[in-house]
Amino acid sequence: MTIRKPEDLVTPLDFSGMDQELLKTLFLRMVRAREFEEQLYYLFLTTKMPGTMHQATGQEAVAVGVASVLNKDDYVTSNHRGHGHCIAKDVPLDLMMAEMFAKRNGVCKGMGGSMHLCDFSKGMLGAFGIVGAGIPIASGAALSAKVRGTQQVAVSFFGDGAINEGVFHESLNMASLWKLPVVYVIENNQYALSMPNELVSAVTDLSTRGCGYNIPGETVDGNNVTAVYKAASRAVERARKGEGPFLLECITYRMRGHARFEPAEYRNKEEVELWSQYDPIKRFKEAALETGVLTEAGLSAIEEQVEHEIEAAIAFAQAGEDVGAEDYKQFIYELDNTTKDGLK
Amino acid sequence: MRQLSLADAIREAMIQEMRRDSSVILMGEDVGRFNGAFHVSHGMLDEFGPTRVWDTPISEAGFMGMGIGAALTGLRPIIEFQYADFMFCAMDQIVNEAAKLRLMSGGQASVPLVMRAPQGATGRAAQHSQSVEAYFMHTPGLYLAMPSTPYDAKGLMISAIRSNDPVLILEHKLLYGAASPGGGKALTDQTISDIGSDVPEEAYTIPLGKADVKRAGTDVTIIATLIMVHRALAVAAELEKEGISCEVIDPRTLVPLDEETILESVKKTNRVVIASEDVARGGVGSELTAMIARKAFDHLDAPVACVSADNSPIPFGPAAELRVVPQISDIRQAVYQVLKD
Ligand SMILES: Cc1ncc(C[n+]2csc(CCOP(=O)(O)OP(=O)(O)O)c2C)c(N)n1
Ligand SMILES: [Mg+2]
Numbered sequence: 001m002t003i004r005k006p007e008d009l010v011t012p013l014d015f016s017g018m019d020q021e022l023l024k025t026l027f028l029r030m031v032r033a034r035e036f037e038e039q040l041y042y043l044f045l046t047t048k049m050p051g052t053m054h055q056a057t058g059q060e061a062v063a064v065g066v067a068s069v070l071n072k073d074d075y076v077t078s079n080h081r082g083h084g085h086c087i088a089k090d091v092p093l094d095l096m097m098a099e100m101f102a103k104r105n106g107v108c109k110g111m112g113g114s115m116h117l118c119d120f121s122k123g124m125l126g127a128f129g130i131v132g133a134g135i136p137i138a139s140g141a142a143l144s145a146k147v148r149g150t151q152q153v154a155v156s157f158f159g160d161g162a163i164n165e166g167v168f169h170e171s172l173n174m175a176s177l178w179k180l181p182v183v184y185v186i187e188n189n190q191y192a193l194s195m196p197n198e199l200v201s202a203v204t205d206l207s208t209r210g211c212g213y214n215i216p217g218e219t220v221d222g223n224n225v226t227a228v229y230k231a232a233s234r235a236v237e238r239a240r241k242g243e244g245p246f247l248l249e250c251i252t253y254r255m256r257g258h259a260r261f262e263p264a265e266y267r268n269k270e271e272v273e274l275w276s277q278y279d280p281i282k283r284f285k286e287a288a289l290e291t292g293v294l295t296e297a298g299l300s301a302i303e304e305q306v307e308h309e310i311e312a313a314i315a316f317a318q319a320g321e322d323v324g325a326e327d328y329k330q331f332i333y334e335l336d337n338t339t340k341d342g343l344k
Numbered sequence: 345m346r347q348l349s350l351a352d353a354i355r356e357a358m359i360q361e362m363r364r365d366s367s368v369i370l371m372g373e374d375v376g377r378f379n380g381a382f383h384v385s386h387g388m389l390d391e392f393g394p395t396r397v398w399d400t401p402i403s404e405a406g407f408m409g410m411g412i413g414a415a416l417t418g419l420r421p422i423i424e425f426q427y428a429d430f431m432f433c434a435m436d437q438i439v440n441e442a443a444k445l446r447l448m449s450g451g452q453a454s455v456p457l458v459m460r461a462p463q464g465a466t467g468r469a470a471q472h473s474q475s476v477e478a479y480f481m482h483t484p485g486l487y488l489a490m491p492s493t494p495y496d497a498k499g500l501m502i503s504a505i506r507s508n509d510p511v512l513i514l515e516h517k518l519l520y521g522a523a524s525p526g527g528g529k530a531l532t533d534q535t536i537s538d539i540g541s542d543v544p545e546e547a548y549t550i551p552l553g554k555a556d557v558k559r560a561g562t563d564v565t566i567i568a569t570l571i572m573v574h575r576a577l578a579v580a581a582e583l584e585k586e587g588i589s590c591e592v593i594d595p596r597t598l599v600p601l602d603e604e605t606i607l608e609s610v611k612k613t614n615r616v617v618i619a620s621e622d623v624a625r626g627g628v629g630s631e632l633t634a635m636i637a638r639k640a641f642d643h644l645d646a647p648v649a650c651v652s653a654d655n656s657p658i659p660f661g662p663a664a665e666l667r668v669v670p671q672i673s674d675i676r677q678a679v680y681q682v683l684k685d
Contacts, residue, residue: 050662051467102661113469113660129471130430131402164401165433192402194378200401262525266377323661328668332656 003190003271006278009251011221013287018226023293024302026068026225030060030281031306033084036093037256039310040083040100044260047318050102053114056084058223058255061280062187063088065228066155066248069236075123075141075154077134080115081187082127085157091119093309094316103320110323111331123152131192132165134158135184139171142182142239153181153239161192163209164200172213172245181239183232184215184247188222189254194266210247222250223280253278345542349521351384353494353543354460354513357501358385358422360547362392365420368505371398371407372424381426382462382520408434408459412442415457420505428463428476428514442510443485457511458504464516464571464621465658465669473658473665475622477569480512481598481631487511487552488599492519492573493540496596499550507552516570516621535578535672536571553600557609561591564615564679567606567632568594572619572651572670579675590679598628606632607640614645615682619675624652646685649678 015023037055044053056063059081067076067088078085086096091107099106100114107119115129125141128134138156145152162168163186175182186206190197197204207217220231228250235246253275257264264272288294348356362368374381376389376399389397400407404425411421425431431438438459445453465473480488489504489511491497497515504511519536539558558573559580568576573594580590591609595602610616616636620628629650636648651670658665 051469051660099660108660110661111470111659111664115469115471116660129469130433132433161402164403164406166403166405193381194374195399195401199399323659323664325663325667327661328654328656328659328664331659 003196004251006275009221010278011224011227013224013226013283014230015226015288015291015293018229020293022068023288024298026064026229027284027288027294027299028302028306029064029068029088030225030284031303032093032309033060033063033087034281035306035310036083036087036096039314041256043100043314049100051113052260053083053100054081054259055256056081056254058276058279059187059189059252060084061225061228061284062185062222062250062252063157065225065250066157066183066185066232068229069232070123070153070155073123074152075125075138075145077125077138077141077154077156078117078127079131079134079158079162080127080129081159082117082157083114085127086117086119086124089119089122089124091117091122091124093313095119097313097317098320101317101320102323103317104323104327105316105320109327109331111328132158132162132167135162135165136167136171139175139180139182142175142180143178145181146178151240153183153236155183155185155236157185157187159192160186160188160190160197160206161195161200163206172210172215172247175245176213176215179242179244181242182245183235183239184245185232186247186249188249188251190251191254191258191267193258207247207249215245215247217247217249219249219251222252223278223283225280225284252280255279345544347538347541348494348543349541350491350494350497350515351382351520353498354384354501354515355386355388356543357498357505357547359388359391361502361505362388362396364547367418368420368422369396369398369414370422370424371400371411373400373402373426375399375424380424382517383525384460384520385424404430404433405437408437409441411457412437412445412455415455416445416453420456422458422460422505425459425461427472428461429471429474431459431461431476438486439483443483446485446509454508455510456508458501459510459512460515461512462515462517462520464518465665466517467662467665469660470657475620475653477514477598477620478622478627481628485510486599487597489513489552489597490569491515491596492570492594494543495540496550496556496594498543499548500552500596502547503549503552506549511552514570518571536574537577539577550596552597553602554597555593555595555602555605557591557605558594559590559592561589561613563589563613564617564682565591565593565606565609565613566617566619566675566679568592568619569598569628570621572621572675575670575672575675576619578672579679582676583679588679588683601635603635603639606636610636610640611643614643616644616648617651617675617678617682618648619651619670619678621653621669623655624650625655627652646682649682651675651678
């Protein structure tokens with residue numbers, strides 16, 4: 001069995017046509033996403049953080065490179081590994097952290113937790129715990145934008161595992177048929193839980209999966225935020241112009257286990273070590289300093305800023321009120337709801 | 345005798361049947377290389393190899409349908425759904441095809457397959473927590489088994505594999521036993537007893553449709569499934585000290601339902617509590633209540649009390665999950681209620 005070798009995929013970062021503000025934003029969002037994930041790990045160990053989580057450590061360049069192309073009112077759907085997508089779409093860290101702690105001031109009022117983060121004020125329509133579920137939903141948001149005559153675009157982030165669900169195929173066909181403004185982003189971290197691509201997908205060049213639906217595709221180095229950004233720009237622009245959907249495969253690597261403390265024993269150590277040398281944040285920093293587009297001081301200032309933001313988010317979350325036993329009753333229906341005792 | 349966990353018991357049943365009958369195969373997500381998300385299929389890929397143990401893509405509708413195709417043509421597939429919630433992705437194949445083929449074909453078709461799925465609320469929010477039995481109890485053509493103990497699990501699993509009709513086995517994540525990642529006893533829940541963990545080594549069957557009286561009593565009948573059996577037993581032990589004698593009945597299979605054992609108990613105690621984790625509306629409690637009302641109305645001294653989940657998706661916040669899902673205190677309250685007059 002072969003796992004992709006980073007040497008064969010890696011492309012150099014290319015800062016051309018990207019101004020300093022943009023580069024700082026990309027770095028800021030990636031560092032936020034990284035720190036958020038890494039802090040969660042310790043919070044799960046040391047506090048009473050409930051539930052489970054799926055860290056996207058190492059995959060920051062995909063979420064950030066794509067979402068940074070989008071406008072605030074563009075739509076995103078995400079999957080179980082969604083913290084980074086939310087952060088890249090500027091969902092506030094404190095509200096996310098409070099949600100992780102199941103607090104009333106969480107972004108979903110403590111009702112959804114890690115796997116169901118969403119923030120409609122940011123166009124973030126939901127992380128879904130059902131693999132593939134976000135794909136038709138993003139496509140529907142794109143259909144809605146078309147019907148309403150807005151210029152909005154929808155992006156669906158999903159994993160390499162999700163392309164084997166029927167809804168992937170059904171959605172791609174309809175989106176192509178109806179030329180919907182949707183960009184499908186396969187976040188190919190090379191595993192679906194224990195299963196490497198090659199054991200579950202008849203083609204391993206995943207961006208070719210659009211062929212049968214007349215949807216163009218491209219595969220990019222997903223640990224290269226400038227490459228992701230540029231490819232996403234082309235895809236989003238195309239969609240906005242009414243030219244239809246695009247299938248973007250971003251090859252990356254999951255640096256942690258599948259969920260919470262899952263040890264990922266199905267991967268060998270050398271592979272994990274090799275891929276961690278291609279850490280997207282590390283690569284960005286090195287390239288930025290080497291080319292002089294950003295300074296050491298500039299980068300450190302951002303890292304410090306994030307450290308404070310995360311600290312503040314944790315403090316905000318921990319000070320929040322726990323979800324109450326009856327809170328859920330207000331969220332089952334819009335109108336006064338029906339619970340065990342019938343209509344109240 | 346040896347004590348086994350529920351996960352171990354199910355695995356032993358599958359392995360013994362696979363050794364005995366080469367037409368039995370296992371399919372599902374991460375069941376092979378990863379030994380199953382809850383380690384129920386630990387070591388099975390090693391023993392049986394990839395033509396008997398199939399690691400599938402994440403394609404529930406597809407592999408469920410393939411299970412049916414294989415079952416129609418000589419195999420006896422066991423299909424594992426990683427969580428019961430994901431069965432909904434395969435609903436068409438389960439409900440429209442597997443359950444109906446025998447009738448639609450005028451008896452030509454047999455669909456000898458087993459579906460297995462872990463269910464129950466364990467802090468994983470709305471899409472990884474559901475108790476799905478009512479959907480399938482409502483689907484004629486399927487059998488539905490719900491083992492609460494390792495002993496029952498092994499015997500029911502072997503019967504299911506040998507059945508010529510599709511059987512769904514719903515397992516509760518909290519009952520798997522400590523070695524199962526994400527399963528095992530909940531820290532907050534000290535109620536899972538060791539009953540039924542003595543499991544014979546040799547293969548044995550428990551017929552589908554045979555309830556088990558987990559504890560005999562005279563004042564009130566508690567009918568319970570899965571983890572609620574353990575919670576009901578905890579209540580029964582407590583109430584004994586107050587001089588209240590509870591009979592705890594586990595139907596073990598909801599389809600077919602052992603009405604006789606239930607009605608016999610109702611006629612003895614005249615008071616009934618039904619405890620199950622699915623939501624109240626259109627659920628197991630309602631169905632059993634209706635059956636008892638139809639067949640033993642004259643024997644009831646109090647309205648039947650149903651202890652079920654509130655009619656809500658499972659919320660994430662732990663306090664809210666605890667409120668939605670029936671706890672020991674809810675069962676105890678219900679017993680007091682049916683004993684009131
Ligand atoms: C419909 C459905 N089937 C199975 C699962 C269990 N599950 C959760 S994540 C996962 C692997 C997903 O792999 P991929 O799409 O590549 O995303 P990744 O975890 O690698 O980010 C599986 C099998 C699920 N949540 N939903
Ligand atoms: Mg993956």
